[in-house]
Amino acid sequence: MSATITAPAADAARTEPGPDPAGRRIDWGQPFVYLVALVIAAVAIGPVLYVFIGGFRTTADLNANPAGMPDPWTLQNWAAVLGSTRFWGNVLSSMILAFGTTAGVVVVGVMAAFVIARYTFRGREGLYLLFAAGLMFPLTVAALPLTLLLRTLGLHGTFLGVIIPSIAFALPTTIIILVPFLRAIPDELEEAAAIDGTTRIGFFWRILLPLSMPGLVTVGVLAFVGSWNGYLLPLLVISTGTLPQELWPLPLGVTQFSTQYSQDTGAVLAYTSLAMLPALASFLFAEKRIVGGLTGAVKG
């Protein structure tokens, strides 16, 4: 008996100096971790840097030495792009589409996710599976009929014609992320709220929404990025419509520019790198919240 009692004590004594070797082990591993991290970062960012730096080179320089640094640094490409109404029109258009889609997805998505996550009713599982099945409906499957539908509704060639289907196609991801998130908020909170006389809607507004803000940010950022990156829908709805090229969203504008000026590599690289900037800037703003946001502040 006494042996079994002293054994844990000895263990405890051993763990006293324990942290020290552990610390040394991490110190030993740390440079390796940094090296790996550095390589990963370089691979991720290298091609982007190449495009950015290429934007500061003349096309002749690019053709002569594709891998070199700019021989004469030139701001000409960037100045030409930044001075064009076309670029700013592209940015404005992308902004309208992305903000419209994000607002719609977050509002409509959280409402549906709330019911699916926290109400018990017949057909709830079916409803969830219906939305989840939406993940299997790629836009490409629906593309042609969708375009015809939008023509019938008079939405073809308009921003709304892109925004509304974008919301619809972003809903499955949104609901799949939000439902487990909302479900993880402890039932005790809802019970406590009910005992205090709050209705379920009141619980939704006053307790659930604030608690799920990180999840909403995550879903919103995903919707924003998805809309900002969207190519096929604008291609079908806007590029074949009556909107002038100056009001096409960026992905369309960039491809259009790159085919139009395919000989002028420097200009294409500058246009491409400037087209990257808004997305990078908005992610920079959101990244701080997104990783913490995916799991949420609630620990059940």
Next chain:
Amino acid sequence: MTSVIESAGPAVSAGSAPAPKPRRSRPGTGRKWAEIVLFVGPALVLFLGFVILPVVLAGVYSFYNLPQAFQWDDLADPERFVGFENYIRALTDPAFQKSVGNNFLILVLSLLIQGPLAIGIALLLNRKLRGRGALRLLIFVPYVLAEVIAGLSWKLLLQPQGGVNAMLEAVGLGAWQQNWLADPNIALWTMFAILTWKYIGFAILLMLAGLQGVPEELAEAASIDGASWWQIQRHITIPLLGPTIRIWVFLSMIGALQLFDMVWVTTRGGPLNATSTMATYMVEKGQFGGQPGFGSAVAVILFFISLVVALVYQRFALRRDLAGAITRGVR
């Protein structure tokens, strides 16, 4: 006064014990259903109208031989109805079979290579590192970029006279130069590399988020008990990351089967169908080949393949995530 008291008496006694049952259940369920309809309604209408309906219409179109300049009236023309002909044509076309094979190759490669890579990187970054925030940001950069813009960039970089070959030359690996996207033997592998570059950031983001949900106390307790870093990851962190990993596998598989934008921008499925996917084949034939009916049949096949894969996966892997949502906290 007395009447008020008299009537108040029974009302209170009735309200205190037996009344709540009938009162709550009847207006309660009505109200509940009103709330359900109000809250799910908008999402359901949008989803049914702009996702499901077009897909159903694609199913209808797939039985017709439709002209490029499609009119609704064409569906009423009995001569245009061709039955399963479009399906038979697609399934017996070697180019389509090649596309299906490409989709599945990319699917398998994604799971075998991107998954472990993403988990490893996430475990690596989920510790105190100087500049961790900046590093995380850099890794997510490719994911944030529009697929079109990333594709155009890689297309420029991977030209025979482009940046990648020039770099190889500069570091003395000139022999490794390839015509990356134009050589049918390696184009698909190049495509997979680009896709990994583009999408691993999302995988890492998901895994990191999952890791945030793993209580630090468990790792601390294990390390006090003398477990090594690797033992902690292997026996505590990764198992607890299971739900996140399974969700990622699901998203990754569906993404691989639906692959379109990146291929379309860089190679359009070429050279010689080396990189074609079901989706690029469909758009090539349906939108640009002027055969919306045939394209729709391909769309339906693509849909069914995705559906079967997803259902099988859901049946065997995701089921316990959905079912165990409540009990998982107890374990």
